[in-house]
Amino acid sequence: MTLTPIERPGSVPAVSMPPTALAPVAPARRRSPYLRMEWVDAETGALGWLVVDSLVQGMATGGTRMRSGCTVNEVADLAYGMSNKTAAFDLPVGGAKGGIDFDPKDPRALDVLTRFCDAMKPYLDHHWVTAEDLGVTQDLIDTVFARLGMSQSYHAAIARSSNPEATTARVMAGLHAHTPGGALGDVIGGYGVAQAVLAAARATGRPAHDTTVAIQGVGTMGGGAAFYLHEAGAKVIALADAVGTLYDADGLDVPALLDTRDRFGEIDRDQVSATVLQLPRDAVLSTACDVLVPAAVSYAITADNCASIDASIIVEAANAPTTIDAELDLTARGIAVVPDFIANAGAVAWAWWLLLGRVGDDYRDSFAMLDAQMTSKVTSLVAEWTPSDGPIRWAADVSAIVRNPEPLVVP
Incomplete structure (x- = not known):
């Protein structure tokens, strides 16, 4: 089998920086997959x-x-x-x-x-x-x-595990534990994204109640993020699914909208308030807001549409939602892009904490652990970042570090 390096779509042009800025150094070309x-x-x-x-x-x-x-x-x-x-x-x-x-x-x-x-x-x-x-x-x-x-x-x-049946029972109990937003296994990733949004906003001087958010996608990740941001007092002004974008400058009734979703994650338009504007699907990306959360498909933000983005911060809830060239353009404009492998990693981190017995079926323990880790990582990355450093992902990327993890023991 021949393995060749595989890259994200989009070329890697020079970053357009102010004349006085130091040109950032891009990370080395990544290795081929195993x-x-x-x-x-x-x-x-x-x-x-x-x-x-x-x-x-x-x-x-x-x-x-x-x-x-x-x-x-x-x-x-x-x-x-x-x-x-x-x-x-x-x-x-x-x-x-x-x-x-x-x-x-x-x-x-x-x-x-x-x-x-x-x-x-x-x-x-x-x-x-x-x-x-x-x-x-x-x-x-x-x-x-x-x-x-x-x-x-x-x-x-x-x-x-030495006792697979007991481990399976513990894992299933954790996955199906009740939380205010639904089953723990369904909402934990979105909860982590919400904490990433709140941490990034605080790091730039925005308390939750003064933070406006637009979210592309209302599935497991986007819907969970919207729910917990609404719970925290942030104003979710735009939500987009495959049908279109719902917008209300005064803030959407997120729980009511999420309750109307079908199994494909689409909101029932017959139950949307007449005060809510119904816009084209891609309108969410150009919504004027403090934080934009792409939580739908990969490569949603490209060189062709990134100029229309009107947010100060992007928190990537989807996997690979921004192409490389778009991210460089956004960085040059001073828009902080919190990378997917930090912002949406709550689901995989929690799954392994559950497997390793670090959390159980009390959602409060899981929320507390994820909140602490996500807040610490995002706060540090955003607070210490300047556009001349290049994309935040360059500082956050630790994939090349030689790791010596603890032994993998599943109790």
Whole structure:
């Protein structure tokens, strides 16, 4: 198998800085992934990929996505991001990602996902812990694992436990623990994004009640972030799903809107207040606000549309939502971009804390631990950043650091 370096879309031009600014030094070209494997579905012709970017103690972690147009470059980029997440949060595992080029709304999607996971079973049995991602809910992937006799998608890690049945019971209790926003496993990632937004705002002198937020995406990550930002007193003025953008300068009734979502994460327009403006889907990106949260698809912010962004801070809740050239342009404009592998890493960090027994089924313990770690990391990155340093991601990227993690022991 030939491995070649894979990069995010977009070239890397020189950063346009003020004449007096020192030109930042970009990080070195990243290494090739550890493993890249392609799968072809014999029944539909759908393509799928597993990319293991790094293997630590024989284990890597990262979700599986399904969307029409998914590519191997996208999956490799996401796997690289997972390596950064696990390193940034000092987790004793590497990074990987699965991806399938197929419409998740197609009635054959469950069977396609099942055949993909069956083909990847040697890795899912021993080396790869996967979970939900774009187009694939946790319930859906757990259904597939049950079909294949593996009980739960954390199967490879649980298999290392001395008492797999007890570990499975503990993990399931944590995943389904009740929180004010829903099941803990469903909302923890969005809660982490909300804390990243609040920390970034405070670091630039904005208290929660004076912070306006626009969020692209109302699925697990975007919806959770919107809920907890609303709970914290921030003003969520724009929410966008696949249908369009909902806008209210006085702040949206986030919980009421989220309650109308269907299984594809789309808000029922028949239940939207007449005082709420209904705008085109991409209008969310140009909304004048303090913080923009792209929480939908990868590569949503590009060189073609980044000039229209009217926010002081971008907190990346989706995986790889900003192309490299767009991020450089935004940086040159003084817009702080908190990278995805920090802002949206709460879900994977928490999953491994749960697996390792550091948290249980009391959501308050999980929230407290994630709040402390996310706030510390984001505050430091934003408070110490200046545009002449280059993108914040350069300072936050720890993927090249040689790691010596604690032994991977699943109780």
